[in-house]
Amino acid sequence: MIIIHRKTGKKFYIEDKDKDFNTHFGIIKKEDLNKEPGSIIKSHLNEEFLILEDNFNDLVRYLKRGPQSIHEKDIGLLYSLVNISPGMKIVEGGTGSGILTSYLANSVRPNGKVYSYEIREDFYNIAKKNLEKLKLLDYVELKLKNINEGIDEKDIDLIILDIPDPWNTLDHAYNSLKFGGYLVSFLPNITSVLKLLYSNDKFLLIGVYENFYRKWIYEKGKVLRPRNLELVHTEFIVLFRKV
Numbered sequence: 001m002i003i004i005h006r007k008t009g010k011k012f013y014i015e016d017k018d019k020d021f022n023t024h025f026g027i028i029k030k031e032d033l034n035k036e037p038g039s040i041i042k043s044h045l046n047e048e049f050l051i052l053e054d055n056f057n058d059l060v061r062y063l064k065r066g067p068q069s070i071h072e073k074d075i076g077l078l079y080s081l082v083n084i085s086p087g088m089k090i091v092e093g094g095t096g097s098g099i100l101t102s103y104l105a106n107s108v109r110p111n112g113k114v115y116s117y118e119i120r121e122d123f124y125n126i127a128k129k130n131l132e133k134l135k136l137l138d139y140v141e142l143k144l145k146n147i148n149e150g151i152d153e154k155d156i157d158l159i160i161l162d163i164p165d166p167w168n169t170l171d172h173a174y175n176s177l178k179f180g181g182y183l184v185s186f187l188p189n190i191t192s193v194l195k196l197l198y199s200n201d202k203f204l205l206i207g208v209y210e211n212f213y214r215k216w217i218y219e220k221g222k223v224l225r226p227r228n229l230e231l232v233h234t235e236f237i238v239l240f241r242k243v
């Protein structure tokens, strides 16, 4: 369940409705948190909140994070480039906290699967807990394995790499993908993008992309303006196809 502060639109995720909830707009009593979605409740500072049901995106946003996860704007771009749909078989290199894994698993279910490789056990465990929380573990096989030592799965529709050295995965990715399959690499700097492009002699390059995003703030009755602080650069996305 989420509550939205009526004045600012700020959203809070309520994990435990049996405890009072503390915000910088005041404390909300558990009796109020247990009211029906649609109810308007007040903090002890008399600030109003609206109760709403949560949805998948809300749940993902409040998952535990370990390493840097893919920004939602880049996940949006990925979905506009590749039609990620039910039944697909996807390999992911670099599970991290499983944030992207969650979106992928939610999209390929009920009959698809995400095979996700991670080298660090602590991140593997965070991802496992996050996917369990979202009830998505049936659609994911988490593997504690270096993807550069080989990809076990064949006939894969899409491979997504969010690791620092994707050029070391190219041969394995080529062998694992089916004809027409996609390879996507997320990279934080253009030096790595160039290294990947120079290393590739097998895949067809579809494009290199960057996505800009800016949220605007509406101050009721006053002004509409861009947010003061915005993330400018997050990742480049490199898209290849096996043809």
Ligand SMILES: C[S@@+](CC[C@H](N)C(=O)[O-])C[C@H]1O[C@@H](n2cnc3c(N)ncnc32)[C@H](O)[C@@H]1O
Residues within 6 Å of the ligand: 067, 068, 069, 070, 093, 094, 095, 096, 097, 098, 099, 100, 101, 117, 118, 119, 120, 123, 145, 146, 147, 148, 162, 163, 164
């Ligand atoms: C940037 S994080 C991935 C974040 C993830 N995409 C998300 O949205 O939560 C990169 C992850 O790749 C893992 N990693 C790095 N090299 C790897 C490799 N060769 N095989 C598997 N995992 C690797 C790191 O341990 C780290 O957890």
